[in-house]
Amino acid sequence: MMQSVPFNYRRIIIWLGRLVLAGVFIYAGYAKITMGRSPRPPLGVALTFFEMQVASYQILPHQASRLVAHTLPFAEIALGLLLLIGWPLRLWATVVTLIIAGFFASVVRAYALGLPINCGCFAKSEPLDGMTVLRDGALLLLALLMTVFAFLEARRPHPWSAPAKP
């Protein structure tokens, strides 16, 4: 039987990934809905403003941009909470990783094309630049490690589970 310890480096990275990415996702979703301001603008204003930012990447057609803008903020909050809850971790970790991979690809493309746009990541006036690419790349790396380690650790018995009977 494989040995399992409560805190190996894989478990630490999984926990780190869950906490960091959950925080980023919940904050990003909340910021898009409230535009990070008080008093908060009406929801329709916030979502259509985000729709302009999605469309500025020039990847999706108008209707698809609208769909993404009206669903992504809520999906980000939900996925952040699901990552914190951690069940079933492998599923939500995979979904989060795929979404971050999509963000990263979009940001790299916009940066490579030199599009004069804002990132739109946290509903702030934040020009898309090299730092945005680095930040999204770091988040993608963390998400990948978290997901791979979650799959690897799932093969081992949980360290707090009862020992198997001989």
Place this chain on the structure above:
Amino acid sequence: MIRRLLLGFATVLIFAALSGMLLAALPPQKSQTTNTAAKPKTSSQAKSADPAPVLTTISVAGVNDIDPAKAFGSKNAPVVMEIFSDYQCPACKQLYTATTQKVLENYVNTGKVYLIHRDFPLPMHAYSRLAASYSRAAAHIGKGDEVEQAIFQNQEKWEMTGDIQGTVAAVLSPAEMRKVQAFVDARTFEPLIEKDRQLGLAVPVTQTPTSVFHANGQTYPYAGSVSYDVLKDFLNQLIGQK
């Protein structure tokens, strides 16, 4: 199994509660007090053949330092839209040709949006400040629309040669061109252009075009070009705010 079901229910409950709190927390906005009534006006209608222009600026809905010759629409419009633009920037040309013209037609001329052109010549563009001078001068003799259109539509030509004068002269009569050229030579409108640039730096404008929307006491800066269909959704939401 029961534990998993409980966790699942807890997840749904937490998200539903959070979403509800968020939606409930969105407060209704107070309606904004607006300014003096005025008829919609475009720069073409601002007939001012006086060779000595008056460099006065106005304030609309809390937005200050507006050159009336570069502003369009009703001052009572529920939305004020400022566009910080550089005549040599391709994305600004795209915004002007694909979006701004339709906004003028469907929102400005119907009294829903008050549109302000702001000059934000970028230092990297050798001729954009000169182009801004010509456009501003033309606006003050009532030929702003024609000259702005000519400058943007011929952007690729004059940015190679620097011949903005020829581009502008092609759409003006010799008498009009003499007036415009006199203003440009005297740098008459340089203070207004510089004022626009300073206002842009305060936003802050980090790239052109940048549009700043004002509605219900809130300000929404947006960088980059935007298609008319997408902008329309946002403008309708701003106008429909209670």
